[in-house]
Amino acid sequence: DASINEILESSEIEGEVLSRDSVRSSVRKKLDENFDYESDSSTRHTDGLVSLLLDSRQNDTLLTEERLHAWHSILFPTGYSDGHKIDVATYRSDEMSVVSNKGYSETVHYLAPPHEQLREAMNKFLDYVNNSQENPFVKSAIAHIWFISIHPYDDGNGRIDRTITNYVLSKELGLDHKYYSLSTAIRKDRKAYYDVLEKSQNLFYNRDFDFTKWIAWHTTMINLAIESSLEQIKIIIQKTKFWDKAREHPLNERQLKVLNKLLNKGVENFEGGLSTKKYANMVSTSIPTAKRDITGLIDYGLIEQVEGSAGRNTRYVMRF
Missing domain, CATH: 1.10.10.10 (Winged helix-like DNA-binding domain superfamily/Winged helix DNA-binding domain)
Structure with a gap:
């Protein structure tokens, strides 16, 4: 269920609501050798999202530009996002800013690096992900805010970012299966997520480029995700014991x-x-x-x- 929730919640953070049955079917198809294809309710899209998640968790080879582009193409197999043509499996060719509109006023929350600087910025980012010996939890937090600050793609940056976080934690901790969902914890506190992200990225709030608050918040989310998962495991054990008694x-x-x-x-x-x-x-x-x-x-x-x-x-x- 942690894998299912990770996919559902990561998509919901971006406003995309997926069918739980479809995602569950895609997960089972990948992991269950005895999967019943007659009851298959998966879609090409959910199959792709499951492949993306499993690759980030079970494939500990280097993170490369080609691999990121492959992940991006999984998110947008048609080349469109919300009916708009976008650049897929390649870095964006235009400027990128994060804005919100209230009435007639527009607020710019973040202005990403110019597209001419993307390859250099991404090369530095990938070098950090592949070679840094940082504490895994600190490294995952830094990788998270670093990638989302570069915002290298036309769309899907948030989902790719959380996939990278999964990759870093799985690789650095030696876990090919994670029994917790970070996206679930983030989605439950989405307002705080965007708030701490903006205040960490914005030089008006963070003139010293001090990411301590971001790292602390990100680590807290991981801790909450683990605690929630442990509670779910406890419930599963409780149910199992109950049915053992009921079968008598x-x-x-x-x-x-x-x-x-x-x-x-x-x-x-x-x-x-x-x-x-x-x-x-x-x-x-x-x-x-x-x-x-x-x-x-x-x-x-x-x-x-x-x-x-x-x-x-x-x-x-x-x-x-």
């Missing part, structure tokens, strides 16, 4: 359906908690049948009554 009992289809919904959505997502009436509605059964099912689940030790609830207000929660 003769559950009917209704009980299995309700337990699945509770595990997948969480009891907190059922406003007011799980009640007999809600149980009956979830599986389209009668109240008496729902009561018998619930009594059975309590006897099996799979759910329990919420302390203090009684009568029509009786509520139930999972018992792990």
Whole structure:
């Protein structure tokens, strides 16, 4: 799920919403030898994004201009972005600035280097990525802000940038599989991301070119991503243990359906908690049948009554 989330969230940061089923199908097609092609819901685009992510994580060969261009062509296989023709698999040939519009006023947040300087700037950047012995977390943060400051492509710079961050962390830490998604953490705090990025790049705010705040923020995002991943792993282990216990009992289809919904959505997502009436509605059964099912689940030790609830207000929660 970390790989799926990385692809989904990195695209969403840029305003592109992908189908989770399509991305999941593309991931499974790459990693599962027994993939069922009859149920394939992937697209050429999501297949490409998965190939890009896996290359950044599992291919630790040098990062080169050709490799970056290949990644860029994966993002824009048609040569168009939002209906506009762009330069693909080559550095931009025009000037680049990051602007926002409010009413009739336009604010320039950042002006990238002139296109005539791109090759020299990128050569220095690639030399740093390939040869620097910096701490991996510091190096990934510096590589992130360095590349996005050069802004070498017509479009897709943010997604390529986060791919480079994945590459640096995977290579420097010796991990061909990362069980956390940095893009998820960044997307959750997207406003802060653009704010700290602008204040680090803009000489009005950062006249000494001190990137300490950026490195600290970037490292915090990595830490949050890891913590979130550990929490997800904890939940998966908890679910596995729960089903190991549940398999010891003769559950009917209704009980299995309700337990699945509770595990997948969480009891907190059922406003007011799980009640007999809600149980009956979830599986389209009668109240008496729902009561018998619930009594059975309590006897099996799979759910329990919420302390203090009684009568029509009786509520139930999972018992792990």
